[in-house]
Amino acid sequence: QLQMQESGPGLVKPSETLSLTCTVSHASLDSTTFSWGWLRQPPGKEPELIGSSYSAGPAYYNPSLNSRATISVDTAKNQFSLKVTFVTGADTAVYFCARLGYSGLVTVWGQGTLVTVSS
């Protein structure tokens, strides 16, 4: 059964770069059916799609992040990653990695990891 696990720092300073990795088990990232993405959910709010990418591209990014997000897929390691630059307190959230199916349907989620932006 497909499993996804996020990893990375839980605390990031303002203006620095948030970096997270998602390790995928029991499925290959080398798929043309599914894309691999990141969502986040600030405390008490709804989830928000950050972006997604197929293994060979292209990637889609939510305009709300103002070009600060980058998603990279490493099929050799069966991992994909997220970088968000110039973070502020508004980037504090639980970050989920996920598998997306047709038209943005999120079919598999990681357990989520809380990232706090604070000095």
Next chain:
Amino acid sequence: IQLTQSPSSLPASVGDRVTMTCRASQNINNFLNWYQQKPGKAPEVLIFSASSLYSGVPSRFSGSGSGTGFTLTITSLQPEDFATYYCQQSSIPPYNFGRGTKLEIK
């Protein structure tokens, strides 16, 4: 595309039949999905394409609607159904979510 979910809070009892709604600010045909989220957990998909039951989801969950108006119905509420429910439009990126309906024990 703005999604408006109502009510924001829905008190109910085990065994009840409940309905919650999601309204889109423009026509999204049937590109509407429903998720359930329990505290501290990731959301899980229940319904996709407005009315299709996702694999493994109990049949007491059903979805309907098209265009701008959608409903999620749960018949015979079970204790494990008390959670927050989100709709998501999958018509146009960024495939945003509504603000949720919290189903609470009355």
